[in-house]
Amino acid sequence: MQKRTLSFWEIWNMSFGFLGIQFGFALQNANTSRIFETLGANVDQIPILWIAAPVTGLVVQPIIGYFSDRTWTRLGRRRPYFLVGAILSSIALFIMPNSPTLWIAAGTLWIMDASINISMEPFRAFVGDNLPARQRTLGFSMQSFFIGIGAVIGSLLPYMFSSWFGISNTAAEGVIPDSVKWSFYVGGIVFFLAVLWTVIRSKEYSPEELAAFEQADKKITPVKETEEERVRNIRNQLYYGIGMFVIGAGVSWYVYANSLTKELYILFVGLIVAGLLFMVTSVLRKQKVKNGFTTIITDMLNMPETMKQLAWVQFFSWFALFSMWIYTTAAVTGHVFGTSDPTSELYNDAADWVPVMFTVYNGVAAAVAFLLPVLARRTSNKVTHLLALCVGGIGLISIYFLSSKAGLLLSMVGVGVAWASILSLPYAMLSGSLPSAKMGYYMGVFNFFIVIPQIVAATILGYLIKEFFSNEPVYALIIGGFAMILSGLLTLRVKTNRKLDIHE
Template identity: 60%
Template sequence: MNIERPSLSFWQIWNMCLGFMGIQFGFALQNANVSRIFQTLGADIDDIPILWVAAPLTGLIVQPIIGYMSDKTWGRLGRRRPYFFYGAIVTTAALLVMPNSPTLWVAAGMLWIMDASINVTMEPFRALVGDNLPNKQRALGYSLQSFFIGIGAVVASSLPWILSNWFDVSNTAAAGVIPESVQYAFYIGGAFLLVSVMWTVFTTKEYSPEQLAAFEKSEAHLESHTQKQEINFGRTMSVSGVIGAAIIALVTALDLEKELYLLGAGLVAFALLQGIALWQQAKQYTQNGFFAVVYDVFTMPTAMRQLAWVQFFSWFSLFAMWIYTTAAVTSYHYATEDVTSKAYNDGADWVGVLFAAYNGFAALAALIIPIMVKRVGIRLTHALNLILGAVALISFMFIEDPSWLMLPMVGIGFAWASILSLPYAMLSTTLPSAKMGVYMGIFNFFIVIPQLLAASILGLILKHGFANQPIYALVIGGISFVLGAIAVSRVKLVK
């Protein structure tokens, strides 16, 4: 007898997804203001990408660990909710400290802590939708998450501008001091994040491990991922290790930009992880979390492997936008690089409004995208939305009046809403419930790796190819969106 997950009411799904709005509140404050904080504390424009590396690197480490642990957790608060609870508390504390950073390196450290705690909270939210909803409701669940992400980010991104223009809070300060409008925005964000996540924690129920196991027996379409075969870790270990070591040697010998150390070190670290897994496999010491995660990376479902390329190009574009939009708009549209000037801070505030706008359009797009999927299919819908994002980013170079930059935010909003929902909707139907968390964590690799690559090479590309003009980073991001749209066509969907 088939036992299927029961459908949940709209308000049950609403409560389950509401906490994501709080997470995005903190995430949006980070995206819209961290580059501004770094510049205020003395960072040069070509130093910003490497300072941002803390965020994706933390996600790369934290998400698969939390995913694996949450798959194995069951306590008084359930399976995923303990991670919401404790992650929200630490994130709130980080949001309160971040705008009071006295030095650049303190701010970089707080970004690391903030992103780690956000990842602890965010990863299980993705898995919770797969745990609690039947296949027919998962697209709705992820779209509702996108809706809340949009609403939360609208308010969070525009908070400094709102405080400055509506409540007469100063948006300028002495050199090396973060403006009060940014400080108060982070305080408000911390409180909002804590309340909304706790709402989900205490209003949402989870299925027991026994119930989830019964549901999974009915999901005959899932690929089998039991550990029946040995994986040849040695081949990819040798390739990644040699390339990584060569990059490090060349950077040292030729005195190349130090950002390339990050790329080389990442490849060497990947080789070392495979080496440990190879040793464990030889010793038959495979019943542990480390081996399970590495093994699952190499045996991921086919659709997940194909979606990895879509995510790679999409998130490279997003990271380019988050890092460089403030510098691009203030230098290209407001003609200033003086972080203490009113023009710079007006431009930085306007970027916050633009980020709020694209998140607002994303909230609306989240309501439209399910209709598009029914009309033209999920793959074509995602490809079209990525193309809209590409046109929007490239148009920054051709728009002179900053007030007209609001128009491209429509395209960015559709791309953002699509990225946050459709890849997960395509992926979740291929994942077994027992490994939903760890696979969602591994899927995050293909969000993090392009961000690390962007942190390694974007600054170098701008410095050597575009006279350090950040506007070209947005053009590069637009091209990457196009490549993501092409990659969507290769994804084979489960019926």
């Protein structure tokens, strides 16, 4: 018993919702820092204001993955989450540009990111559920294509409204320009309609059918834990928890004793909380308590080996991306154009160019989405990902040396190649190692290695820029560029199924 080979248009329909998801995500990434600065945030405050989004994702993603694995309704398995997330995200997109204060904007970002995660997280598992192994690369590439298209239009909207339709891109102090407001309104509508298209036009296999596919496919079989292994895993879980707690508490004390920046508390207090969760789970498992909480925490230790290796690749590549999303506006307005006054015309013209830059890298990602698998067939997924990330890292570093709008667009070409690869090849390498019964959960846990680097970037980069780089945001992009190159090098140590790796 095998999964049916889907037609091009069936894969198109099941991926179309990503057009709306990335439409909203692009508006968030390209304009949130601008909204924060307009509402009075200083450059060194921006990372901490962004921290709510990844923290929310860290909690939401595995929970949504866990429950979507166990959901079956008249609407399906993953599609109920697509729809609920789309409704909530659309509402948040309407509220965000009308935030009267900085803290309301930060809270709305929290809600919006959580809602986007509710829709987005199950989409990765959707490919694994519906497509046979030989079509998964096409499925992830199709998602990358729609991500690129949605992000192009979403990033370009404020510029289009101001340049093409004459809508004002300036406003009084503390007021979001109309060009940004209308962009978010359109984004909310597109988000909902695109996801609704996938919900209506796609079908899903039932849990019984997926179990039958799993039984017929002997490549991935769940390994039953022996009693000896269970005892050892419980002990290791306790040791990991103690280790995280001690490190988190020790560094937090050091931060306090030396009066270091308070943003550092978020990272290491988070480590304390993670340590406590591991220790509590260890105690519960020793008492043979089994529930959703213990399963979610325990399965983090049982990740497939390929997933553990890809975790480091994801960490450094997404650290680089988050440094770009946080600091590009400040780097371009300050380093390239020499202004930091949010009320000036020069600042707003420069800030409007950032969405254009993001449009270019997303457009390049859409253009090369289907070319990367061709290169991978001639080499491998690993080599292709290495080359793409190196090109992207060089693109980020080059911003320091540029002084023109055209040059900034050229730097984004390299980032676009890396972005296309980041959105598809790690998932193609991972998908062959995951059991279908836990596809959603492990895709959610895999997103930890997107979220954790965001938390690290939001807590560490502000401190580094303030203490070592004289509050010059452009240096955050240089750090990000080197992190992306390191990510590419780490790809070479990932062990994958060779047949899946070359997309047979």
